[in-house]
Amino acid sequence: MAYWLMKSEPDAYSIDDLERDGREMWDGIRNYQARNMMRDDMRVGDEAFFYHSACKEPAAVGIMRIASEPYPDPTQFDPDSKYYDPKSNTDDPRWRLVDVQFVRKFSRPVTLKELRAHPGLDGMILLRRGNRLSIMPVEKQHWDLILDLE
Numbered sequence: 001m002a003y004w005l006m007k008s009e010p011d012a013y014s015i016d017d018l019e020r021d022g023r024e025m026w027d028g029i030r031n032y033q034a035r036n037m038m039r040d041d042m043r044v045g046d047e048a049f050f051y052h053s054a055c056k057e058p059a060a061v062g063i064m065r066i067a068s069e070p071y072p073d074p075t076q077f078d079p080d081s082k083y084y085d086p087k088s089n090t091d092d093p094r095w096r097l098v099d100v101q102f103v104r105k106f107s108r109p110v111t112l113k114e115l116r117a118h119p120g121l122d123g124m125i126l127l128r129r130g131n132r133l134s135i136m137p138v139e140k141q142h143w144d145l146i147l148d149l150e
Contacts, residue, residue: 001045001047002041002042002043002045002046002051002137003044003046003047003048003059003136003137003138003139003140003142003143004037004042004046004048004049004050004066004126004135004137004138005049005051005126005137005138006026006048006050006064006100006135006137007042007048007050007053007128007135007144008050008051008052008053008056008134009052009054010052010113011027011054011055014052014061015050015052015061015062015102016105017037018062018064018100018102018110019022019052019102019105020063021102022101022102022144023067023099023100023117024099024100025054025068025073025099025100026038026097026098026100027073027074027083027100028075028076028082029055029073029097029134029135030071030082030083031133031134032037032096033133034133034135035095035096035135036125037135037136037137038070038096038097038135039070039096041137042066042070042098043066043148044066044067044068044069045065045066046065046066047064047065047066047143048061048062048063048065048100048102048138049138049143049146050062050063050064050096052109052127055061055114055147057109057113058111059089059109059110059111059112060102060106060109060110060114060115060146060150061105061106061109061110062100062102062103062105062106063100063103063104063106064065064097064100064101064102064103065100065103066098066100066101067098067099067101068098069098070096070097070098071095071096071097071098072090072093072095072097073093073095073096073097074089075095076086076088076094076095077089077090077093082096091130095147106150108150110146110149110150112126114149115127115146115149118139118145118149120141120145121142121145121146122141123135123139123142124139124142125138126128126138
């Protein structure tokens, strides 16, 4: 099993939304590196931290499970979607996604400030200067440490 961190702005889609929906496609990824991780590296059953970003207090707020194999992101073909990509076509889709399934919310958010302050998380991709990826792998020791903070 691999571990991930997947970011979403809470006013766009939050952990509460995923809890309500149960399962949802993780759409709208328009970064090739993040797309490649979903397409090539994620497996059904992998787990991911749900991370609220671009908000007052960015934080890991829960856990979700990868619930599908990768498949074409339907929003790339929808001219009414903000994720529409006119250069993508159904014969050779540019963007892929996976479905995620709610596992649980944390008892409290584990804030970015807390993560930065913890010496055991040195080297975590999220904490690297200039990192803006919306999806990233998480090493098992970092996964376990964050779970202990929660």
